[in-house]
Amino acid sequence: MSTSEAEPSGSATSGAPGSRRTRPAPRRLQVVRVAPLADDMVTVTLGGPALAGFALPRPAHHIKIFLPVDGQREPTVPAWAPDGRPVFPAGQPRPVVRTYTPRRFDPDALELDIEMLLHAGGPAGRWAAAARPGNHLAIAGPGGGYEVPAGAAHHLLAADETGLPALATILERLPPAEGVTVLAEVRDAGRRRELPVNAAATVTWLHRGTRVAGELLAESVAAASLPAGTAAWVACEASAVRRIRRQLLGSGLDRGRISTRGYWRLGAADHPDHDFGEVDLADVARGGGGRGDRLRSTLGPLKSRARNAAREVRAALRERGDGRTR
Numbered sequence: 001m002s003t004s005e006a007e008p009s010g011s012a013t014s015g016a017p018g019s020r021r022t023r024p025a026p027r028r029l030q031v032v033r034v035a036p037l038a039d040d041m042v043t044v045t046l047g048g049p050a051l052a053g054f055a056l057p058r059p060a061h062h063i064k065i066f067l068p069v070d071g072q073r074e075p076t077v078p079a080w081a082p083d084g085r086p087v088f089p090a091g092q093p094r095p096v097v098r099t100y101t102p103r104r105f106d107p108d109a110l111e112l113d114i115e116m117l118l119h120a121g122g123p124a125g126r127w128a129a130a131a132r133p134g135n136h137l138a139i140a141g142p143g144g145g146y147e148v149p150a151g152a153a154h155h156l157l158a159a160d161e162t163g164l165p166a167l168a169t170i171l172e173r174l175p176p177a178e179g180v181t182v183l184a185e186v187r188d189a190g191r192r193r194e195l196p197v198n199a200a201a202t203v204t205w206l207h208r209g210t211r212v213a214g215e216l217l218a219e220s221v222a223a224a225s226l227p228a229g230t231a232a233w234v235a236c237e238a239s240a241v242r243r244i245r246r247q248l249l250g251s252g253l254d255r256g257r258i259s260t261r262g263y264w265r266l267g268a269a270d271h272p273d274h275d276f277g278e279v280d281l282a283d284v285a286r287g288g289g290g291r292g293d294r295l296r297s298t299l300g301p302l303k304s305r306a307r308n309a310a311r312e313v314r315a316a317l318r319e320r321g322d323g324r325t326r
Contacts, residue, residue, distance in 0.1 A: 023084060023140070026066060026077040027051060031135040032111060034128075039190030040118045041161070043103065044131055046139070051110040056102055058145030059169035060233075065114070066138040067096040067127050074136040095138075098124045101165040102142060112139075115165045122269070144274075146233060148173055149257050153229030158183040158221055158244065160213060161191055162263040163235030170233060171196045181224055185217040185236065213266060214240020222247050231257040234277075238262030241277040 027050035035043045066075040075095035078086030088094055104113040116128035148155075148170065155174060159167045164184060174180060180201040186192060188207050197203055208216045214237040221234070221244050230253055234244050245260045262275035 023080045025079070026064075026138040026140045027054070028074065028077070028136065028138045029112070031131050031133050031137070033133055034131050037115055038193055039188075041115060041191065041193075042118060042128055042131075043113050043115050044128060046112045046114065046137070047110055049110065051105075051107075051112060054105060054110075054112070054142075055107070056105050056142055056145075056169075058147060059173045060101060060144065060146035060166035060235075061142035061169075062099050062101055062144045062166075063114075063139045063141035065098055065100055065124070066140070067098070067124065068136060069093050069096060069123075075138055077138045096123045096127070101163075101169070103165045103168065117161065146170055146259060149231040151229075152178065152231035152257065154179045154181065154227045154231070156181045156183070156221070156224065156226055156230055156232040156234075156248075158185075158217055158232070158234045158236070160185045160217060160236040160240075160263075161187070163261070164193065164195075166235055166261075167233075168195055171198075171201070174198070176200075179227075181226065183217060183220050183224065185214070185220075213237045214243070218243045218247065226251065226253070228252075229254075231259075233259045235261040235263050238265040238271060238275055238277070241275075245277045 027048070029046040029048040029050055032045040032047040035045070037043045066077055068075040072093065072095075076088055076092045077095070078088045081087050100114045100116070102112055103115050105111070117125055118129045119125035146166070155178060157167050157170060157180060164186075167182070167184070171180065171182070176198045177200060178198075180197065182195065182197065182201060182203040183206060184192075184195075184203065185206040185208055188209065189205075192205055195203060204220065206216045206220055217236055218240050226232075232248050232253060234241055234248075236244070239262075241260045241262045245258065248258050248260075249255060260277035262271065262277050265271040
């Protein structure tokens with residue numbers, strides 16, 4: 001998923017009406033085990049009593065992970081200021097902070113799985129490559145999540161490697177008889193993995209090789225035959241996700257049923273969270289797109305329902321021969 005050292009997410013709780021949100025303290029955990037997932041990917045299982053009360057009510061949630069830096073056994077974790085921003089202890093090194101999608105949570109065993117790429121170019125990848133049982137880290141969250149649209153005629157799920165954990169959690173929550181088109185772009189066959197698909201799902205693996213990330217995925221989305229009433233969820237590189245969003249809107253899909261996420265950006269180490277693919281990348285980089293994106297994401301379905309209701313009212317008036325209708 002996207003990487004960022006911005007404000008860590010947390011399940012917010014509210015006090016009196018109008019009060020600011022409060023966030024639970026980060027949960028200190030340890031690595032329980034590390035298992036191979038693909039050629040250069042692993043599943044890291046985290047555990048500890050701090051996971052008591054943790055929950056994932058929706059698919060495609062995200063968490064922040066806090067990793068220790070050189071010389072530390074455990075990472076420094078923040079407290080929360082009254083405005084919800086993280087405040088780190090003075091004089092202590094800042095942790096590496098990254099965003100990941102929880103792949104699995106077992107509330108009985110108090111275990112949480114995250115899937116990590118072993119890329120040497122980033123501190124999280126290097127940490128994952130060296131991770132061993134007993135290593136310390138902390139998490140905050142979950143935040144975000146995807147509300148599966150009710151009554152969709154079909155589902156399009158499209159993602160690259162960074163979006164596959166979230167895509168898998170969505171597949172697990174879909175009604176078993178609903179049709180699904182899955183488009184998964186990976187570097188090569190070595191990055192494929194098992195997906196929890198139903199009998200009505202069609203999965204296409206796209207091997208980009210040396211092509212620019214997201215190009216093949218965008219081309220495949222454009223070529224896909226999607227029935228009316230399709231709900232689309234897309235997560236991949238930020239530039240590609242904008243291209244795909246434009247394609248989906250141009251094809252006539254309901255804006256309120258299109259969910260797009262820019263998880264990372266080519267050439268950028270720390271792409272901001274909450275990139276919904278609706279504003280220019282320059283605005284996202286400046287941090288100005290998050291609130292607007294969230295507002296549009298909320299209002300989109302409401303506007304769609306209002307338009308549908310208005311059409312129904314006009315049709316009813318025409319049937320009654322109401323002369324005031326134009």
